[in-house]
Amino acid sequence: MKRLVGVTLGILTAIGGFVDIGDLVTNALVGSRFGMRLAWVVVVGVIGICLYAEMAGRVVALSGRPVFDLIRERLGRRTGLVTLIASFLVTLLTLIAEIGGVALALELASGVQYLLWVPLAAIAVWLVIWRVKFSRLEQVFGLLGLLLIGFAVALWQLGPDWGDLMHQATTPRPTGNESWLTYAYYAIALFGAAMTPYEVFFFSSGGVEEKWNRRDLVTARSNVFIGFPLGGLLSLAIAGCAAVVYLPAGIEVGTLGQVTLPTAMALGQLGLAVVLVGVFAATFGAALETALSCGYTIAQYRGWQWGKLVRPREASRFHLVIIICLVLAILTLLTAVDPVKVTEYSVVFAAMALPLTYLPILIIANDPDYMGRHTNGPVLNFFALIYLGLLLLASIAAIPLMIVTKAGQ
Amino acid sequence: MMAGRVLHAQLHLLDRQLADQRDGRLLGKVDDVELDLDAEVPVVSALIAGGVRIPASQVIEIDTAIQIRRGDLDLDRQDDWVEQHVIDHIPGAGDATE
Numbered sequence: 001m002k003r004l005v006g007v008t009l010g011i012l013t014a015i016g017g018f019v020d021i022g023d024l025v026t027n028a029l030v031g032s033r034f035g036m037r038l039a040w041v042v043v044v045g046v047i048g049i050c051l052y053a054e055m056a057g058r059v060v061a062l063s064g065r066p067v068f069d070l071i072r073e074r075l076g077r078r079t080g081l082v083t084l085i086a087s088f089l090v091t092l093l094t095l096i097a098e099i100g101g102v103a104l105a106l107e108l109a110s111g112v113q114y115l116l117w118v119p120l121a122a123i124a125v126w127l128v129i130w131r132v133k134f135s136r137l138e139q140v141f142g143l144l145g146l147l148l149i150g151f152a153v154a155l156w157q158l159g160p161d162w163g164d165l166m167h168q169a170t171t172p173r174p175t176g177n178e179s180w181l182t183y184a185y186y187a188i189a190l191f192g193a194a195m196t197p198y199e200v201f202f203f204s205s206g207g208v209e210e211k212w213n214r215r216d217l218v219t220a221r222s223n224v225f226i227g228f229p230l231g232g233l234l235s236l237a238i239a240g241c242a243a244v245v246y247l248p249a250g251i252e253v254g255t256l257g258q259v260t261l262p263t264a265m266a267l268g269q270l271g272l273a274v275v276l277v278g279v280f281a282a283t284f285g286a287a288l289e290t291a292l293s294c295g296y297t298i299a300q301y302r303g304w305q306w307g308k309l310v311r312p313r314e315a316s317r318f319h320l321v322i323i324i325c326l327v328l329a330i331l332t333l334l335t336a337v338d339p340v341k342v343t344e345y346s347v348v349f350a351a352m353a354l355p356l357t358y359l360p361i362l363i364i365a366n367d368p369d370y371m372g373r374h375t376n377g378p379v380l381n382f383f384a385l386i387y388l389g390l391l392l393l394a395s396i397a398a399i400p401l402m403i404v405t406k407a408g409q
Numbered sequence: 410m411m412a413g414r415v416l417h418a419q420l421h422l423l424d425r426q427l428a429d430q431r432d433g434r435l436l437g438k439v440d441d442v443e444l445d446l447d448a449e450v451p452v453v454s455a456l457i458a459g460g461v462r463i464p465a466s467q468v469i470e471i472d473t474a475i476q477i478r479r480g481d482l483d484l485d486r487q488d489d490w491v492e493q494h495v496i497d498h499i500p501g502a503g504d505a506t507e
Contacts, residue, residue, distance in 0.1 A: 064473060065426065065473050065474065069426055072424050072438065073425055076423070077424060077440070080424070130499070130501060130506075131504075131506055132506055133506045134506070301438075302437070302438065303426050303427060303435060303436065303438035303458070304437070304488065305434055305435040305436075305488065306435065311503055311504060311505055312496055312501070312504075313496050313497060313502040313503050314434075315488075316488050316489075316491035316492040316495065317487060317488050317491050320491050320496065323495075369421075369473075370473055
């Protein structure tokens, strides 16, 4: 148990990246349309985020400097500003979607319309950020989010033809009416979700909040190598449930209710209730992750005092940024915009931010001034460079593919 | 300042985090570097952060962040303004989190 509590930062970070509200729906949608034929992208994404989160964690443990601090330092003020704007907008759009997601989960549980839950959800997120200790926040929402393992149990209970699922997973190409373009669009969406920039912002800033130093290198690594694969597993289980229930019926998943329905079919009301708590915790956790990351990115770019390790009045501007972002989230959602759609647009900004977020991490992880003798080895650099190429490719292809496929339709 | 170590202004000074050497408080980023060209070899005479001039004599150590002796430098003006006008009006602003 103590082990598990020590890796909740990694788990919470990964939940925000792999199973936040946009991903819950995207994973199920992909499962319902492509079966497991895109599962390989999740595996590729898990490896990529593990590589770079490990570097970011190592940099924090050895130098105390979080990722956005390094972005400005290595890219300079101007390019740093472009990265800031792009990554801040992804993070803000995701925050808006997550607040909507918390409200949607509450609607599913209570039957009360989600718009009424929106202000309450945003205030609850703010109260947790304002009052609750960082380690407690990450433990509560990280561990509760693990209840999404209910999807894996449900998949097992559904008794699928495992040979068929494996066959789908090993035939990476579109089927039926699907074209290569929509297949590529969802491949990029899944890859972008796995490596979404706020994961490294949150993870590295969380390391500072937890006061990591060189003795915590092992902690940093176990957070990475347990947290992110778990996130990937949850995302595969969700896709698997949808592949079993919806793909043969030719139903395309579009709502949160459809995402959770297979767990009710396999495990009954109790199973559904457990998974709904998981959905609530995962979206709430992702809301905390993105709200804090909005503050982290701007404060670290400008060099302001930030973080929950000091009293709120000592990091006034950091807390003000978070309050403004939450107010913006409430106002946007009250226009009745579909929270799930909001995350689709964030793909555009994520595409621009991706290479510029990860390049400075790679540079600093090779700088002995920061890392002493813990700089990257040649094998790690080789794979990190391959991933940088993949990120660049994804960032170039994302917007044209989004336009051509009308966001995957 | 520090003998025996070559510093590259662009790499080691510009855009680097400033911190108070006493309590580690974050005090801004180095926006610019002031050079004294009248000296025999040009030397860095001050760092500029948020419009405030930090004389080289107050720079204690150049590490992964630049540690400075804050003295009476007014590097917290904006944060204090937000604190007085917004944050302090919210209950619990001065409490440590639990």
